[in-house]
Amino acid sequence: MEPAQDWIGPRPHKLDWNDLYLRLSVTDACNFRCQYCRPVIEEHANEANFLSFEGIERLIGWCYDRGSRKVRLTGGEPLLRRNFPELVGRIHSRFSDIDLSLSTNGLKLPKVARDLREAGLDRINISLDTLNREKFKSLTGVDGLSTVLESIEVSQEVGFDPVKLNVVLLRGTNEDELADLVRFALERNLYIRFIEYMPHCKTETNRFEVFSSREALDILSKEFQFSPVEENDRPIGSGPAKYWNVKGYDLPIGLISSVTEDICANCHRLRVTARGELVRCIQLDLFENIRAIIEEDRPEEFYSIMEEAYEQRLPTRPEGHVFFLGMQLVQTGG
Ligand code: SAM
Ligand code: SF4
Numbered sequence: 001m002e003p004a005q006d007w008i009g010p011r012p013h014k015l016d017w018n019d020l021y022l023r024l025s026v027t028d029a030c031n032f033r034c035q036y037c038r039p040v041i042e043e044h045a046n047e048a049n050f051l052s053f054e055g056i057e058r059l060i061g062w063c064y065d066r067g068s069r070k071v072r073l074t075g076g077e078p079l080l081r082r083n084f085p086e087l088v089g090r091i092h093s094r095f096s097d098i099d100l101s102l103s104t105n106g107l108k109l110p111k112v113a114r115d116l117r118e119a120g121l122d123r124i125n126i127s128l129d130t131l132n133r134e135k136f137k138s139l140t141g142v143d144g145l146s147t148v149l150e151s152i153e154v155s156q157e158v159g160f161d162p163v164k165l166n167v168v169l170l171r172g173t174n175e176d177e178l179a180d181l182v183r184f185a186l187e188r189n190l191y192i193r194f195i196e197y198m199p200h201c202k203t204e205t206n207r208f209e210v211f212s213s214r215e216a217l218d219i220l221s222k223e224f225q226f227s228p229v230e231e232n233d234r235p236i237g238s239g240p241a242k243y244w245n246v247k248g249y250d251l252p253i254g255l256i257s258s259v260t261e262d263i264c265a266n267c268h269r270l271r272v273t274a275r276g277e278l279v280r281c282i283q284l285d286l287f288e289n290i291r292a293i294i295e296e297d298r299p300e301e302f303y304s305i306m307e308e309a310y311e312q313r314l315p316t317r318p319e320g321h322v323f324f325l326g327m328q329l330v331q332t333g334g
Helices: 053-065 083-095 111-121 131-139 145-157 178-187 214-220 290-297 299-313
Strands: 023-027 072-075 101-103 123-127 162-171 192-197 224-227 243-244 253-256 269-272 278-280 288-291
Touching: 023 053, 023 288, 053 083, 053 278, 053 290, 053 299, 072 083, 083 101, 111 145, 111 290, 123 145, 145 162, 162 178, 178 192, 178 214, 178 253, 192 214, 214 224, 214 253, 253 288, 278 299
Parallel strands: 023 072, 023 269, 072 101, 101 123, 123 162, 162 192, 192 253
Antiparallel strands: 224 243, 243 253, 269 278, 278 288
16 A cells, blocks of 8 residues: 555544444446446456455444544445345344445335334435436436436335435536525435535546536526525535535525545545445555455454554645545545
C-alpha cells in the first residue's frame, strides 16, 4: 500500500472505531449495467472467490469488538448473493444493536423485502436516477422502472424506516427531472439524496461530466424554497450529505458533494470488497487483500493493518478530489 505519488492537502481523519462505518460488498455481480458504474466490467460472480458468510460475520465482529456499530451491505447488487436474507439474519442475531442497512437497485427487492425486514435489516437505500421508463432502460440496460417503483412501495409497507432514494446527478440525463424526483420522494415520505457523479478511472472514458450539487440546488431553487437543516436535526445515517429543509414538506432533501467539496472530514467509511480487499478511501488506488486474514481468523493482523492504513501509510490526499481508484463502485460498493 505505498503512496502512488506525493500528495498535497490535509490528512484525512484518524481511525476512530466508534465512528467506523463498515460498508461490505457481498458480490461484485450486478443485474444492471448502469452507464456510470459498470459499463466495461465483465461478470464476476464466482461466489467461491467471495468472503464467506462466516468471514463476513467475523469481520463485523472484529469491528464490533472495538466499538463500531454501523454496517451497510452493498455490492454490486447484494440481492444477487445466494441466501442473502440468511446473511442478514446471521448478522442481526449476533449483533442485534448494529445499525444494519442495505443499498440495492431494487430489481429483486419486491420478493424479498419482507424476509429482509423479518431477518433484522433496519434501513434500506434504493437507487433511482430517473422516473422515465425509456431513460431508465438506457441508463441501466434493464426495463425495470416499474419493478423498482414497486420495490419502494413494498419497502415502506413492510416497515423499513427510513427508505432512502439515491440519485446520481447525471448531466444531460436527469437534470430536467430533479424537481419531479424531489416531489416523488417527499410526497411519499421518502428521503432523497442527490450524489455527484464520481469519475472513476475505469469507466468508459468517464462519459458524464461532473454535475455539482450546488448547480442541482440552483435548479431546484426555481421550484422549492430551501433552508439549511441544523446539525442536530440531521437524519440518521446522513454521513457526508448536506440536508436542506423544503418549504411545504416534512422531510429534508440531501446533497452529497463527493467531488466538488471537501467531505472527507465527515467520512468514516471503510469499504471491504466481496473478494476481501480493504479499501480505505474510494479516491485512492490503495487496497490490500485481507481475505485470508479474515477466513483464517487472524484478528491481530487485521487490527495492525487497520492501524497502519489509517495512521501511517495513507498518504495525504490531493487537493480537490481526483479519483485515482482503479476499481469501479460496482466492485468497491458505493
Ligand atoms: N447496486 C446497488 C445500488 O445500485 O444501489 C448497490 C451498489 S451501487 C455501487 C451503490 C451506489 O453507488 C448507488 O447509489 C450508485 O448510484 C452509486 N454509484 C455507482 N457509481 C457511481 C459513480 N460513478 N458516481 C456516483 N455514484 C455512483
Ligand atoms: Fe447500477 Fe448498483 Fe449495479 Fe452499479 S452496482 S451497475 S449502481 S445497480
